[in-house]
Amino acid sequence: MSATAVGGGAEQREIDDRDVSVGTFVQEKEPYYASAFEQVQRGTLSRWHLNIWALLVPWLWSAFRGVWVLFWISLAIDVTAIVCLMQVVKFSPLLAEAQLNPDANATLIARYSGWITIYSWIGVLMLIGGRLWMGSSANRLYYSQYARWRINVAVPSGVSMNRLVIGVMVMLIVAPLTTYRATQLRLDERACFNNIRAAEGVEALLGRFDANSTAELVSVLSSEIAQRESRLETLNALETLSDEQKSERAALRKEARDLGRDRQLTEDFSNISARDKFDCYFIDDFPTLARLEPPEDITYRRVPDEEAIAAGREGATKVIEQIKDPVEGRKVTVFTYSAESIDISINYLRAQFAGGFDAMTNVLRQSLIRVEVAFMQTPWLVVAFLFIALSWAFAGLGTTIFVASSLAFLALFELWQIAMQTMALVVVSTAVCVLVGLPIGIWMAKNKWFRWITEPILDVMQTIPSLSYLVPAVAFFGISQPPAVLATVIFAMPPMIKLTALGILQVPESTKEAALAFGASERQLLRKVELPMAIPSIMAGLNQTIMLALSMATISAFIGAEGLGAIVTSALGDAQAGKGLLAGIAIALVAMMIDRILKGIRNSFSRI
Numbered sequence: 001m002s003a004t005a006v007g008g009g010a011e012q013r014e015i016d017d018r019d020v021s022v023g024t025f026v027q028e029k030e031p032y033y034a035s036a037f038e039q040v041q042r043g044t045l046s047r048w049h050l051n052i053w054a055l056l057v058p059w060l061w062s063a064f065r066g067v068w069v070l071f072w073i074s075l076a077i078d079v080t081a082i083v084c085l086m087q088v089v090k091f092s093p094l095l096a097e098a099q100l101n102p103d104a105n106a107t108l109i110a111r112y113s114g115w116i117t118i119y120s121w122i123g124v125l126m127l128i129g130g131r132l133w134m135g136s137s138a139n140r141l142y143y144s145q146y147a148r149w150r151i152n153v154a155v156p157s158g159v160s161m162n163r164l165v166i167g168v169m170v171m172l173i174v175a176p177l178t179t180y181r182a183t184q185l186r187l188d189e190r191a192c193f194n195n196i197r198a199a200e201g202v203e204a205l206l207g208r209f210d211a212n213s214t215a216e217l218v219s220v221l222s223s224e225i226a227q228r229e230s231r232l233e234t235l236n237a238l239e240t241l242s243d244e245q246k247s248e249r250a251a252l253r254k255e256a257r258d259l260g261r262d263r264q265l266t267e268d269f270s271n272i273s274a275r276d277k278f279d280c281y282f283i284d285d286f287p288t289l290a291r292l293e294p295p296e297d298i299t300y301r302r303v304p305d306e307e308a309i310a311a312g313r314e315g316a317t318k319v320i321e322q323i324k325d326p327v328e329g330r331k332v333t334v335f336t337y338s339a340e341s342i343d344i345s346i347n348y349l350r351a352q353f354a355g356g357f358d359a360m361t362n363v364l365r366q367s368l369i370r371v372e373v374a375f376m377q378t379p380w381l382v383v384a385f386l387f388i389a390l391s392w393a394f395a396g397l398g399t400t401i402f403v404a405s406s407l408a409f410l411a412l413f414e415l416w417q418i419a420m421q422t423m424a425l426v427v428v429s430t431a432v433c434v435l436v437g438l439p440i441g442i443w444m445a446k447n448k449w450f451r452w453i454t455e456p457i458l459d460v461m462q463t464i465p466s467l468s469y470l471v472p473a474v475a476f477f478g479i480s481q482p483p484a485v486l487a488t489v490i491f492a493m494p495p496m497i498k499l500t501a502l503g504i505l506q507v508p509e510s511t512k513e514a515a516l517a518f519g520a521s522e523r524q525l526l527r528k529v530e531l532p533m534a535i536p537s538i539m540a541g542l543n544q545t546i547m548l549a550l551s552m553a554t555i556s557a558f559i560g561a562e563g564l565g566a567i568v569t570s571a572l573g574d575a576q577a578g579k580g581l582l583a584g585i586a587i588a589l590v591a592m593m594i595d596r597i598l599k600g601i602r603n604s605f606s607r608i
Helices: 001-017 022-026 031-043 052-056 058-065 066-099 108-151 161-182 191-208 216-238 243-268 274-283 306-310 334-352 355-378 380-394 397-412 416-448 446-463 468-479 479-504 509-517 522-559 566-574 577-607
Strands: 296-306 317-323
Touching: 022 031, 022 108, 031 052, 031 108, 052 058, 058 066, 058 108, 058 161, 058 355, 066 108, 066 161, 161 274, 161 577, 191 216, 191 243, 191 274, 216 243, 296 334, 334 355, 334 468, 355 416, 355 468, 380 397, 380 577, 397 416, 397 468, 397 577, 416 446, 416 479, 416 522, 416 566, 416 577, 446 479, 479 522, 479 577, 522 566, 522 577, 566 577
Parallel strands: none
Antiparallel strands: 296 317
C-alpha cells in the first residue's frame, strides 16, 4: 500500500473515531438543537417553527454559529429593506417642499408620493418577510451544516467569538455606509474634484506665504490686499500720473485681484464641511489617492533636414523635439499621467520610425488591393461555383443548399461586390494571422518558458474589447484600410496561436518517441508527425480566426475599412434600421458559410 493510501486511511479513521454528536457540534443549547435536528431529519419540523435568535438578530446568530450562508443572505435582505425605508426619509422633505406650490409641482408631488409609497411597502415587506424566513430557515440550514461537519471536520462548528467579531465588523462596514448613502441625494459630479483642486491651491498658498493654517493664510492675504489697496488710494488721489505710476497702478490692481481670488479660495476651502469631505471620500466614487505633476509636455515631428538636403540628400528629414512650458499649479490623476505619457511615447515612435510604418502600410495596402481585385474582378459565377463546390466536397448536401441560398441573398440584395470587399479584408487579415501565428504557436509548444510568457499576453489580447484595438492602429497608421487590417490581425490572432500550440502539445508522447526511435530529427518530427496530427486543432484555430476577423472587419469600418461593415456603420449614424439589418444579415451569412465549409474540411482531416 502506498504512503498516500496509508495517510488517507489514518485520516479516515480519525474522522470515524471523533465525536460527531449534536452536543459536540453545537456546544451550547444541545437539547434544543438535538430536538430540532431530529425533527428536520424526520421531516416533521413545522414550517412555522422559528429560531428566536435567528429571528431577532440573524446576522449575529449566524456569525456566532458559523452559518455564513444565512449571515450573508440576512445581511443583504436587511440592508436592502433599510435602504428602501431610507428612501422615505430622503424623499419626504422634497415632497414637503414641492407641496408648498402644488400647482407648479404637480408632477413632482405625484412622483415623490409614488416613490414613498412603493419604497415603504417594499421595505416593510422585506423586513418582516425576511425575518420570518430567517427564523424558520435557521435550524434547517444549521442542520445542513451539521451534516457536512460529520463528513468534513473543516466545516465550522460550535460557537466562536472570533466569528462573531468578524460578523460585527462586516456589518459595521456594510450597513451604516449603505444606509447613510441611501438618505443622500446624488452628489454634484464636480464637487469632490473642486474640493481637491481647492486643497491643492491652498497647500501651494500656505508654502508661498509661509503660513501654518488657513486662518493665518486668510489674515496674511487680507493684509497684502490692504497694502495694495492703500497704495492704490494714494495713486488715485493724485491729479496726474506719470507713465511709471500708471504701470504701477495697473500692476497693483492685478495683484489685488489675484490676492482676492486666493483669499476667496482659502475661505471656500475653510468652509468645506466635514460631511462634504466624508461624502467625497466614502460615499462618492473611489477617492483620488494621488495627484501628480504631469509629465513634460513634449511633441515630436519630422521636418525637412536643410543641411542634408543642401549636401545632396533630397527629401531628407529629421526629428525635432518641441517642449511646452507646463501649466503652473497643474496636477493630474494617475490615469491622466499615464495616458499623457503613452501619448508622448506614441508620438515619439511615430516620428522616429515613420519610414517603417509607411512601408508596412504600403505592403498591407498593396496586398489588400490585389486581393480585392481577385475577388471583385473574378466573375461572380466562378466565385459562386467555387463556394458551392467546396461545400459539396467537404460539407454535404445540406450545407451546399445553405451556401447557395446565402449567395443568392447577397446577389438579390445587390451586396455581392461589397461582400467581396469584406472577404478581401478577411483573407488578408487571416493570411497575416497564419503567417505570424503559426510559427509563434509552434514556438509556444516547443518552449516552456516562451509559453509561460505568451499565454497571459494572449489571454489579455482576447479580453480587451475589440474597439480598443482601433486606438493604437489609428495612432500609428492613421485612418485607412491598412490600420483596419492590423487591428483585425491583432484581435483575431490569439486563437491561431493557442490552438496551434495545443494541437502540437496533444500529440501522444508514444508517437513522438516512436518517430525519434526510427531516426527522425526534430525538424522531421515537427514536419512529418506533429504538424500533420495537429491539423484538426490548427483548422479549428483557423476557423475561429476567420470568425473573429469577420466580426472585427465590421467594427473596423469606424476607421476606414470598406465592405459590409461600412454599411452597418453608415446605417448606425443615419438611424437607418432596415439598411443596417440587411447588411448585418449578410455578414452573418458570410460568416456561417465560411464556418460550415471549414468545419467540413476540418472533419475530413480528422478522418484521415
